[in-house]
Amino acid sequence: MPPLYHFNPSFQAPQGSPIREMFKYMAQPGMISFAGGYPAASLFDVNALAQASTEILAQTPSSCLQYGATEGMNGLAEALRAVMQQRAPSADATPLLVTTGSQQAFELLLKVLIGPGNCVAIERPAYPAAIQALRLSEAKIVDIPSDAQGMDTQALEQTLEAGARPKLLYIVPTFANPTGASLPLERRQHLLALALRYQFLIVEDDPYGALRFSGEPQASLLELAADIPGASEWVIYLSSLSKIMAPGLRIGWMVAPAEILRRCIIAKQTGDLCTAPWMQLTAAQYLRSGRLEQHLPKVVGIYKERCNAMLNALHKHFGQTLEVTAPDGGMFIWARWRDGSEARALLEYAIAENVMYIPGSAFYASAPDPAQLRLSFATASLEEIAEGVARLKRAHDAYRAKEQ
Numbered sequence: 001m002p003p004l005y006h007f008n009p010s011f012q013a014p015q016g017s018p019i020r021e022m023f024k025y026m027a028q029p030g031m032i033s034f035a036g037g038y039p040a041a042s043l044f045d046v047n048a049l050a051q052a053s054t055e056i057l058a059q060t061p062s063s064c065l066q067y068g069a070t071e072g073m074n075g076l077a078e079a080l081r082a083v084m085q086q087r088a089p090s091a092d093a094t095p096l097l098v099t100t101g102s103q104q105a106f107e108l109l110l111k112v113l114i115g116p117g118n119c120v121a122i123e124r125p126a127y128p129a130a131i132q133a134l135r136l137s138e139a140k141i142v143d144i145p146s147d148a149q150g151m152d153t154q155a156l157e158q159t160l161e162a163g164a165r166p167k168l169l170y171i172v173p174t175f176a177n178p179t180g181a182s183l184p185l186e187r188r189q190h191l192l193a194l195a196l197r198y199q200f201l202i203v204e205d206d207p208y209g210a211l212r213f214s215g216e217p218q219a220s221l222l223e224l225a226a227d228i229p230g231a232s233e234w235v236i237y238l239s240s241l242s243k244i245m246a247p248g249l250r251i252g253w254m255v256a257p258a259e260i261l262r263r264c265i266i267a268k269q270t271g272d273l274c275t276a277p278w279m280q281l282t283a284a285q286y287l288r289s290g291r292l293e294q295h296l297p298k299v300v301g302i303y304k305e306r307c308n309a310m311l312n313a314l315h316k317h318f319g320q321t322l323e324v325t326a327p328d329g330g331m332f333i334w335a336r337w338r339d340g341s342e343a344r345a346l347l348e349y350a351i352a353e354n355v356m357y358i359p360g361s362a363f364y365a366s367a368p369d370p371a372q373l374r375l376s377f378a379t380a381s382l383e384e385i386a387e388g389v390a391r392l393k394r395a396h397d398a399y400r401a402k403e404q
Ligand SMILES: Cc1ncc(COP(=O)(O)O)c(C=O)c1O
Pocket: 037, 100, 101, 102, 103, 104, 127, 172, 177, 205, 207, 239, 240, 241, 242, 247, 250, 251, 252
């Protein structure tokens, strides 16, 4: 039978998010999930957000309830520039666009810059929604290997020397999703030098950088670029309130060279006209109150405890069988079975034991390592972490007994 509808080529047989497809199991009664990329709901600053929202509605009802400017409400843009002043004091954050989550910022960039067949470099493994967006925009994905210190910039250089010409390179340099890895200073500088030499844009996605619980703070690529003549032209910085305040706000932002930003604003006009003004003004009110500075360190402290608890439990139950990368922040532990176990096949046994994680294959554009997995420590309590890892041990034993 001929098809009834004639979809665009990239939507003829689209793949949904491999992670969202697991949500049905996450709702299973008694499930302990290390799977989601969600921040801990129990740590949302509910009362202060409710207060900010009510206050701002009472003060400026028409601004909250009316359409707003596509580039963002002034109050929030100002508050986010103040955040940028802390994060990247040398960078010029004047050209700033408020977006509906940082996911939209990436989507806008693809719309403005990337056409079918254009080359885009990413890390290997990478954030799945970025891979999915690149696939839907029909970009040619070149994935560059990474290790416990993030993208291997030597490998990137070799790929460039061999003739690859990315228009854009997408990277999460600090507490990456899924690996938790952070790029050391030398690699950051090397990456910037390569961007200048080969003239590609770096999209620095930084939703997790403020969730540091150990190690020394690292300068963002945007900040480092400010000291290298010409480099700022090649860096776009994305961030989000999702992991530091709440993803339900759907607020992200982009700092980019003015020419690029202007086009993204036009692209956003046809996307959603504007990001919800009430949410923007609520976030602005909250940020101005200084509340985030009080609240975030508590969240980060709890993530640190949870991360340590998970690392200890994994070590206790699996010892050398599981190779684990300990992060300095963010929400994820990246691990790899050393005994030939396959994370996808093992997941069925884990779900039967009521515990979940994400198999590493979800994070690859091609040729995944089947032994890898991502565990989030953000949402589970210390008791759930201990119990969940014990369940994972039982699942692993059952899997080994049956499948190996
Ligand atoms: C690396 C990365 N970038 C972007 C996002 C999307 O964030 P937002 O909620 O701001 O759209 C996520 C969410 O998990 C993420 O892990």
